[in-house]
Amino acid sequence: MKKKNSKPDENSLGSVPVSQTPLQRFEEYLASKGLRMTEQRRFLVEQVFSRHEHFDADQLIEQLPRKGAPNYVSRPTVYRALKEFVDAGLLRRFELNGRSVYEHDYGYPEHDHFYCVQCGELTEFQSEELVRLRDEIAREHRFRVRSHRLIIQGICQGCSRRRNRRRAQDLV
Amino acid sequence: MKKKNSKPDENSLGSVPVSQTPLQRFEEYLASKGLRMTEQRRFLVEQVFSRHEHFDADQLIEQLPRKGAPNYVSRPTVYRALKEFVDAGLLRRFELNGRSVYEHDYGYPEHDHFYCVQCGELTEFQSEELVRLRDEIAREHRFRVRSHRLIIQGICQGCSRRRNRRRAQDLV
DNA sequence: ATCGTTGCAAACGTTTTGCATAAGG
């Protein structure tokens, strides 16, 4: 699956001021739950926040050292850590084509996604108008909003152009 | 998973006039693809449209005759049929908690969902304003919309009340 | 008669689990 992420401007809408690094925040979370900071968890936080991109468990594992190498982390530990990261508010999880996809949550502004059914690209967008409308709809239905997930499916600009070009050629 | 569906008024927004039954429409789809109408497919269309509710493959299979009984349909055939129903435009598919969930699409107006993280209830709502905003955002990003999927997570009115009541009791 | 469809069993890919060992606080 391809991905593209233009990191939205941190100074614009929805951005939460970050006073701690993800690692510090995770340490705090662990402490509050009586859990422990381990080499593996520390390393995984580092890896996960080393690049801002959507990823699934397999993609993360691929970018990690292989079995035998220095910082090897086993598959179950990766899965367990991902769950903790979500609980700790570091990551957000959603589902796409039957697998779990993760993205940065901590210190990252609220946003939604376009999903191109042609090339599989997932692009972010932000809309405060959307959040306003969401809250208004929820209020009307007496629903207490925690969060939401919106994916707009269709054809991205790139694929749209490629498609038209091809269609034009077909006529020649 | 619990479900509740107040079927939105067919005369209101987004509703498409239905000139054929789901079965007729499916027959047309099959014919157009050179596929065949079988007892199993006919029976499954019937079952799927016998009640308007979200369901996953397992829930559907549970409501079907067991192995040995008259209208038994095997698990693989159910899965194959569900895929065909989606292709034929009878059903819409989405993912929730790692499994595929299906809902009526044919003749049913566009809508979105509230998902109560407390009781797992999935409730529908309609908003033409939302569709307008979606299209506007997509236009700005030169994205060609095919469809979208929005789930608003939070606490439903019922759970909200139950929670407050309990909290009030705790104070006594 | 042809070719799509079915049921079975077995495979699949992702995620989770039980358990003995290792290691953080």
Place this chain on the structure above:
DNA sequence: CCTTATGCAAAACGTTTGCAACGAT
């Protein structure tokens, strides 16, 4: 020292597939 965390192997989960027998057109 006590308890949580890890790695391993194996299981679990929802879903898909190969194939021989069946059935619609």
